[in-house]
Amino acid sequence: MSTESVAVPVTGPATTAPGGGPPPWRRLVRAELRRVLATRAARVGAALIPLGVLAFGLSKLLLHDADTTAAHRRAEERFRQFQADALEFDLPTDPAVTARHFFDDPRYLMESLSFADLRTLITALAAVAVVFGIFGGGTDWSSRVMLTLSTAEPRRFRLFGTRALLVTALAMGVTAVAGALLVPLLLLAAATRGSTAGLDGTYWSVLGSQYARGVVLVGLLALLGHALAVLTRRTSFALTVAFLYLASADRIFAGRGPRLAEYDMDGLVFAVLNEKPVIPLEESDCIAGPGCESVHVDLTAADGFVGVLLHLLPVLALAVWRSTRTDIG
Structure with missing residues (x-):
């Protein structure tokens, strides 16, 4: 006579309440938090993200210089070359063009450059959050540990909601x-290699708003990754689906409405993290690049969030349905 053994994951204290009933929600949260933090994606992120932020911030000290003498000299040289080329090829010139138009300021100007740098960081974390959500939601399906977890917590919607909430909250906290x-x-960098001029209340209000929107955005994208993993029940497949789904969004929404044609994820992320309320088309010199879509259709941050939700909600609804209404196996 043989017995079949079932591998039970190590999640700390027992996940069932005395008497064999479902565990209290607080105990379920603690167990699931330990499980999420024990994944390889969480461990790698905990080690690399602080180092990446530190390296990115300190790179501003290396890429900028408070001494503008050399930059002014290069601007004069470029202006003289411009004048020589115009004379040689008989090109029309504008008297208003001076060497100032060829000057590239080497200083780190906090008032103007910090918004782009914060946007760069949050955009990178948003991409990481999708992957983190996929591993957080798909690992237990790939290893079939979900069979044991669903036995300990038979209320599948509560299990799904707890896991999704933790993944979202952790991504937002890290951001x-x-x-x-x-x-x-x-x-x-600004104090030693540039200028902190203009850092008034309005500046900090705009930067704080961009920061807060970025935190929410990263949480939503982590939830999207988690939902994709639960829906597909395979980590590797979820990664592929996530790439194809997000990369082909412009084709999914094309022709569905007067503005939806530009609701691809790059443009939406730019719109959410844009420090300006909107960039009217007539004031933009954007030709190509991740932010052009949001520029060309005058997307606001609210439009950006609406677009992200259009990506998220259908996948989340399907993930909830499959997680709670279909067999686990």
């Missing part, structure tokens, strides 16, 4: 800490 770490590094 909040990363942004809070980056800003002092940028201030250091």
Whole structure:
């Protein structure tokens, strides 16, 4: 007579309540938090993200210089070359064009450059969050540990909601800490290699708004990755589907409405993280690139969030349905 053994994951204290009933929600949260933090994606992120933020912030000290003498000299040389070329090829010139138009300021100007740097950091974390959500939601399906978890917590919607909430909250928390770490590094670069002029209340209000929107955006994208993993029940397949789904969004929405044709994820992320309320088309010189879609259709941050939700909600609804209404196996 043989018995079949079932591998039970190590999640700390027992996940069932005394008497064999479902565990209290607080105990379920603690167990699931330990499980999520024990994944390889969480361990790698905990090690690399702080180092990445530190390296990115300190790179501003290396890429900028407070001494503008050499930059002015190069601007004069470029202007003289421009004048010589115009004379040689008999090109019309504008008297208003001076050497100032050829000057590339080597200083780190906090007032103008910090918005783009914070946007760069949050965009990178958003991509990481999708992957983190996929591993957080798909690992237990790939290893079939979900069979044991669903036995300990038979209320599948509560299990799904708890896991999704933890993944989202962790992604948002990491983003909040990363942004809070980056800003002092940028201030250091501005103080030693540039200028902190213009950092008034309006500046900090706009930067804080961009920071808060970025935290929410990263949480939503982590939830999208988690939902994709639960829906597909395979980590590798979810990664492929996520790439194809997000990369082909412009084709999915094309022709569905007067503005939906530009609702691809690059443009939506740019719109959410844009420090300006909107960039009217007639004031833009954008020709190509990730942000052009949001520029060309005058997307606001609210439009960006609506677009992200259009990507998220159908996948989330299908993931909830499959997680709670279909067999686990």
